[in-house]
Amino acid sequence: xxxxxxxxxxxxxxxIAVRFALLVFLLQxxxxxxxxxxxxxxxxxxxxRHEKVPVIRLRDGAMxxxxxxxxDGLTRLIKERVSDRYTHDIALMLSDPSGLILAGNLxxxxxxxxxxxxWSAGPVRVRGTGRDQHMGMMTTELKxxxxxxxxxxxxxxxxxxxxxxxxxxxxxxISIAVSILIAWIASIMxxxxxxxxxxxxxxxxxxxxxxxxxxxxSGDPFDDLMNWINQMLNRLESLxxxxxxxxxxxxHDLRSPITRLRVTLDRALRESKDSVSxxxxxxxxxxxxxxxxxxxxxxxxxxAETGGGRERFTEVDVSKMLWDLAEIYGPLAEEKGFxxxxxxxxxxxxxxxxxxxxxALSNLIDNxxxxxxxGSNIMLSAYRHNKxxxxxxxxxxxxxxxxxxxDAKRRYGRLxxxxxxxxxxxxxxxxxxxxxxxxxxxxxxxxxxxxxxxMKLPDKKL
Amino acid sequence: MSVFLRCNWYGLRGNDCxxxxxxxVEDDDATASYIIxxxxxxxxxxxxxxxxxxxxxxxxxGTYSAIILDRxxxxxxxxxxxxxxxxxxxxxxxxxxxxxxxxxxxxxGLRAGSQDYLAKPFAIAELVARVHALLRQTPAADHAARHVxxxxxLDRIERTVHRDGQPIDLQPREFRLLEYLMRRAGQIVTRKxxxxxxxxxxxxxxxxxxxxxxxxxxxxxxEGFRQEILHTIRxxxxxxxxxxx
Numbered sequence: 001x002x003x004x005x006x007x008x009x010x011x012x013x014x015x016i017a018v019r020f021a022l023l024v025f026l027l028q029x030x031x032x033x034x035x036x037x038x039x040x041x042x043x044x045x046x047x048x049r050h051e052k053v054p055v056i057r058l059r060d061g062a063m064x065x066x067x068x069x070x071x072d073g074l075t076r077l078i079k080e081r082v083s084d085r086y087t088h089d090i091a092l093m094l095s096d097p098s099g100l101i102l103a104g105n106l107x108x109x110x111x112x113x114x115x116x117x118x119w120s121a122g123p124v125r126v127r128g129t130g131r132d133q134h135m136g137m138m139t140t141e142l143k144x145x146x147x148x149x150x151x152x153x154x155x156x157x158x159x160x161x162x163x164x165x166x167x168x169x170x171x172x173x174i175s176i177a178v179s180i181l182i183a184w185i186a187s188i189m190x191x192x193x194x195x196x197x198x199x200x201x202x203x204x205x206x207x208x209x210x211x212x213x214x215x216x217x218s219g220d221p222f223d224d225l226m227n228w229i230n231q232m233l234n235r236l237e238s239l240x241x242x243x244x245x246x247x248x249x250x251x252h253d254l255r256s257p258i259t260r261l262r263v264t265l266d267r268a269l270r271e272s273k274d275s276v277s278x279x280x281x282x283x284x285x286x287x288x289x290x291x292x293x294x295x296x297x298x299x300x301x302x303x304a305e306t307g308g309g310r311e312r313f314t315e316v317d318v319s320k321m322l323w324d325l326a327e328i329y330g331p332l333a334e335e336k337g338f339x340x341x342x343x344x345x346x347x348x349x350x351x352x353x354x355x356x357x358x359x360a361l362s363n364l365i366d367n368x369x370x371x372x373x374x375g376s377n378i379m380l381s382a383y384r385h386n387k388x389x390x391x392x393x394x395x396x397x398x399x400x401x402x403x404x405x406x407d408a409k410r411r412y413g414r415l416x417x418x419x420x421x422x423x424x425x426x427x428x429x430x431x432x433x434x435x436x437x438x439x440x441x442x443x444x445x446x447x448x449x450x451x452x453x454x455m456k457l458p459d460k461k462l
Numbered sequence: 463m464s465v466f467l468r469c470n471w472y473g474l475r476g477n478d479c480x481x482x483x484x485x486x487v488e489d490d491d492a493t494a495s496y497i498i499x500x501x502x503x504x505x506x507x508x509x510x511x512x513x514x515x516x517x518x519x520x521x522x523x524g525t526y527s528a529i530i531l532d533r534x535x536x537x538x539x540x541x542x543x544x545x546x547x548x549x550x551x552x553x554x555x556x557x558x559x560x561x562x563x564x565x566x567x568x569x570x571g572l573r574a575g576s577q578d579y580l581a582k583p584f585a586i587a588e589l590v591a592r593v594h595a596l597l598r599q600t601p602a603a604d605h606a607a608r609h610v611x612x613x614x615x616l617d618r619i620e621r622t623v624h625r626d627g628q629p630i631d632l633q634p635r636e637f638r639l640l641e642y643l644m645r646r647a648g649q650i651v652t653r654k655x656x657x658x659x660x661x662x663x664x665x666x667x668x669x670x671x672x673x674x675x676x677x678x679x680x681x682x683x684x685e686g687f688r689q690e691i692l693h694t695i696r697x698x699x700x701x702x703x704x705x706x707x
Contacts, residue, residue, distance in 0.1 A: 255582065259584070262587075266586065267503065293666055324663065328663070328675075331674040354664075358665040362667055369668075
C-alpha cells in the first residue's frame with residue numbers, strides 16, 4: 001500500500017500543507033519575538049520607575065530629617081523606625097566616617113554599596129529575620145563622611161525573567177499547536193477541493209468525461225481552477241463525442257457497402273466461369289475480408305478505448321489461455337519456422353475481458369510471426385507480482401529500435417515504410433486499448449535480441 | 463407491423479425453399495436486403511420483421527426453422543424478443559446479431575437462450591454457414607459415442623479414428639477438430655466456427671491460423687486415399703463430405 005504523504009520525507013518536505021504550516025509558524029514566532037522585545041523594554045522601564053519611587057521617598061524623608069535635626073536627629077529617626085520588629089521590608093542604615101554603624105536594621109553594611117550609589121539591587125539580611133531579602137537600595141554621602149543607606153524589598157529579577165520565559169515558552173507551544181491545526185485544516189480543505197478533481201481526472205482517463213466539479217461561487221483561485229477544468233472537460237467530452245460519432249458513423253456507413261460487396265463478389269465467384277476474372281475476384285475477396293477485419297478491429301479499439309465491455313469482465317484462467325494460444329498458433333508457427341513455448345505457473349486467473357485479451361494476445365503472436373525477422377522462438381509468459389499480472393509475448397527476432405516504438409503504438413502506424421508486409425497497423429493499438437480498458441498498460445522492452453511486449457493488468461478478482 | 467416475403471432474383475432452388483422458412487428480425491433495410499438475398503440464394507424462404515414487436519408476434523407462430531435476430535431493434539429490444547420467445551415456449555433455434563463490433567452481447571444472448579451469435583459486421587457467408595449449422599443441429603449427435611461419415615469412423619470413447627478400416631493417428635487437437643467437423647458433416651464450417659467450437663475463443667485469428675490446422679488434419683485423413691474427404695470452400699471455410707456436394 002502507498003504510504004500517506006505525511007509519513008514520507010518527500011511528502012513532508014514538499015507538501016503544500018506542511019509548507020503553509022511552517023510559514024504560519026514562522027510568522028507567529030516573528031510576531032511573538034517582536035511584541036516580546038517591545039513589551040520587555042516597556043515593562044522594565046515601568047518596573048524600575050515603580051520600584052525606585054518608594055526608595056526615593058524614604059531617602060527624601062530621611063534627608064529632610066537630617067537637614068532639620070542633623071546627624072543626631074537622623075540617628076534617632078532611624079532607631080525609631082527600625083525598632084518596629086515587623087518592619088522587614090525596608091532597609092535603613094547610617095554609618096559614621098569610620099564605618100561604625102550608628103543606627104540601622106541590616107546585619108551588616110552591604111559590601112557593594114560604597115560611595116553614593118544611585119540604585120543597586122541585591123540580597124541583604126534584615127536583623128531579626130532568618131533569611132536574605134531582595135532589596136533595591138540607594139546610598140547617600142552626608143557631610144563629614146557619614147553615610148546613609150535606604151532600601152525597600154523588591155521582586156528578584158530572576159523571578160521576573162523566569163515568568164517572562166515561561167510566557168514566551170507557552171506562546172511558542174501555542175504557536176506550534178495553532179500551526180499544526182492550521183496545516184491540518186488547510187490540508188483538509190485543499191484535499192477536499194483536489195480529491196474531487198483527482199476522481200474526475202481518473203474517470204476521464206478511463207474514458208468517462210461526464211463528471212464535473214462543483215464550484216463554490218467564491219471566485220477564489222480554486223474556483224477559477226475548477227471552472228477551467230470543467231470547461232476543459234466540456235471540450236474534451238464534445239470532441240470525444242464527435243470523434244465517436246464520426247468513427248461509429250463511418251464504420252456503420254462502411255459496413256453495409258463492404259458486406260454487400262462481399263455478397264456480390266461471392267455470387268459472381270459462383271457464377272463466373274472465366275479463369276482470369278475468377279482469379280481477380282478471389283484477390284478482391286481477400287482484400288474485402290481484410291477490410292472487414294480492419295473495420296472490426298477499429299470498432300473494437302474505439303469500443304475498448306471508451307471503456308465499453310468493462311461490465312462483462314469474468315475471471316479468466318490466463319495460464320490456460322496461454323497454453324491454448326500456443327496450441328492454436330503452434331502449427332502456423334512451425335510452418336513459419338518458429339517454436340512457441342509457454343512459461344507460466346498454473347492457475348493465474350484474473351478478472352478480465354476474455355475475448356478482447358484473446359484478440360490482443362493473438363495480435364501479438366501474429367506480429368511476432370510476421371515481423372520478427374531472423375527469430376525462431378516465441379515465448380508466452382505470465383506472472384503475478386505486487387498485485388499486477390504481467391503477460392508477455394517475447395521473440396528473438398530483429399526487435400523494434402527504441403526511437404520507433406511510439407510509431408509502433410500509433411493507430412495505423414507501420415514500421416515498414418514500403419507497407420509491403422500485410423497488416424493494417426491496428427494490432428498494437430488494440431493491445432494498448434485492451435490493456436488500458438483493464439486499467440493497465442502495454443510496454444516494449446528489448447529481449448536482446450528481439451522484442452518483449454508486456455501487458456500489465458491489475459490483479460483483480462470477483 | 464411490416465412483414466414481407468421475398469425470394470431471390472434467380473428463382474427458387476430445390477424444395478428447401480418451401481420447407482425451410484427463416485425469420486429475420488432486422489430494422490436496417492439495407493442489411494435485411496442483403497441477408498435475404500444471400501439466404502434466398504441458398505434456397506431458404508425468408509420472412510422479415512422490421513421491429514421487435516412484429517418479430518416476436520411472428521416467432522410465436524412457431525412455423526420457422528430458424529430465427530435471425532438483431533440485438534438493436536425499435537419497439538422491442540432483441541434481448542426482450544428472445545426472452546418473450548422463451549416465455550411463450552418458442553424453441554426455434556436463434557442466431558443473435560450483436561451491435562457494432564461488440565462481442566459482449568454474446569454471453570448475454572447465449573444466456574437468454576440463443577444458439578449462436580455473430581458480431582456485426584460479418585461476412586454473409588459466415589451467417590449462411592451458421593444458419594445451415596443451426597438447422598442441422600441435432601443435440602443427440604453431440605453426445606454420440608461414435609461418429610460415422612462414409613468410410614470415416616471416430617470413436618469418442620476409445621479416442622480412435624479409422625478410415626476404411628485403417629487407424630489414423632491424430633493429436634488431441636486434431637481429434638477435437640475432426641470431431642467438430644464430423645458432427646457437422648456435409649455442412650460448411652467457417653474458420654471462426656472452428657475457433658469457437660474447438661477452442662472456445664471468439665477473436666479474429668490471422669487467416670492462416672486455422673488453415674494450417676485443417677491442412678494438417680486433411681493430410682492425415684486423405685493421404686493414401688483416392689477420395690478427398692475434407693474440402694476447402696473458397697472464401698468461406700471447410701466441409702467434410704463428398705466432393706460434389
